[in-house]
Amino acid sequence: MIKVALIGAGKMGISHLSILGAHPLVEIVGVADTSKIVNDVLEKYSGMKTFTDYKKMLDEVKPDAVFVSVPTKFHASFVEDLLNRNIHVFVEKPFCLNAAQGENLIRLAKGKGLVNQVGYHNKFVGTFEEVKRLVNSGVLGELNHFIGEAYGPVVIRKKQETWRSDPEEGGGCLMDYASHVIDLINYLVSPITKVHGSLLKSIYSTQVEDAVYALLETSNHVSGVLSVNWSDETHRKMSTGITIIGSKGKIISDASELKVFLKSDDVPAGYSKGWNIKYVTDLTHGVDFYLRGEEYSAQIDYFINAVAGKGPNDKNSFESAWNTDYAISLIKNKKN
């Protein structure tokens, strides 16, 4: 059994905890949270050992691996502490507040040979996995342009402030929401290395942006547009999509539906010239325990397998998440 602990039992933390609780290879050895009520409930009903001080927890329960889901401003120092104690780390997205913080952590994790993963779960969504496969196969020809989008109803009125509305703590649509799309572009096209201009717009929030629009360029010189707005209540929940245009075809994909247009007859198995439509239901691998989407269980399975020495640690490594932090910093620096 792999001894796993959690730091931060908020919305994502509790979700991870439940999936870990059902995982046959995992023993949950401790939970650290600052909320007394959350700790009480977990002790009383789940019989878990809880702590308000995470360092005390680490000293006492000596986990093999730790999940970190606390506000982004704490990521760098917590993760550094964990790596120094030779603990494998899964940390929520975004990785760090800035690109400089992450560099040190990448070195540390590599040097110590520790498993490191960041919670960009879209890479485990069936449709996006298929997009990756298609792009890698070269079926789109020479890539020319992309559009990365996300819309959803996070901030739909002026409201009470939380850490998500504090730019110093990693709040705002760019870090909290657009990061998912940026990470997906980095993965599916190539890392973003140039930003030609960006707009960070407030709609309801007073301290942070609610929408991000930017003109981007990747390391392989593909241009693209980023359009993200978390104050859009025409979507029931976060809806993330990507369009990739190449010389031989075009892909339009979101988390549920994949549309592929191919110009020639030279196509991969299961595809034909013209439009092809596939659904996530056909592209999803089943999981042993389902909570909010196969991707949440799949990313945890992937991490646990890597810790158990049974699988790779390539997807969502600190290094790949650093590329996203870097792109975020470029967008911030280019804002108009």
Place this chain on the structure above:
Amino acid sequence: MDRILFGDNQFFAVNHISDEKSRAQSIKFKEDKTILDTIDISRNLGVETFMCTTHDRIYNICDMVRADPDKYSKFSIYPCMPYAHKYANAVTELGIMGTIKHYVPGNFFGSIFKGGMAVVSKDYVSIMELLIDAEMKMFKNINTPVIFLQNVITDLLLGLNMKDILKAYHDYVIKKYNAEPGYITMNMPMLLDKLESVGIKNPIICSSINKAGFRMSGGMELYEHTLKTRQLRAIAMQVLGGGAIPAKEALAYVCSLPNVASILFGASSKQNISQTISLINEFDEQNRKLK
């Protein structure tokens, strides 16, 4: 329970395979009256049970149902609580305590007698009971013979091994509402084990059951084995596997399984509603003859 239950996903833009279809549904069902008209189509074809989340818009549907008691004398609703996005968004915005304060009837500190005492005495089950009451308010004077816990909550509690809360939910629904507790889950075999471990026998469990094996966590074989060998009243949902399986093939499969007490489906058009109902009836009739 009725053999066929009419669901509500189509009314609230829940579509597992297409955002475009979701939007089209949002547009089609903009008016509450259109929702009730569609429910009436299913009622006129003999399906008198509507299974729905405690979405804010169900308030209005319930008002319209209450306004015409003769028309809806045989009509039942199976509420499924909570409408998760409402709470998930609230937790992001207000935190866990803030959410409880926001949703407990008459505001949290207004119900200080039960709620306030509950926090002080760490009686979290009482807080859950207050939240159930808050969700059930909209169904006043409407027949609700089965009350469901939504899969996000059921499965969250399942993963956290909070079996005492699953049991407390069971007991409270029986005691307060004189109704049968039901559980929606994406992990049916695992849930059945957990419910039996706290002494809940022959539970009502609604889960994905389809020929594609979609969202049948642990695998299709385990589901089929559980249905064949264990005691439960299963409700099959997502029988079309999110649209992956043709209707006829999909329904033939679920109708052939043992222990599937009911089949839940949703559709927007009269043609699809009527086709689904007649296919289920047809396959049931065939299976009866074979026995």
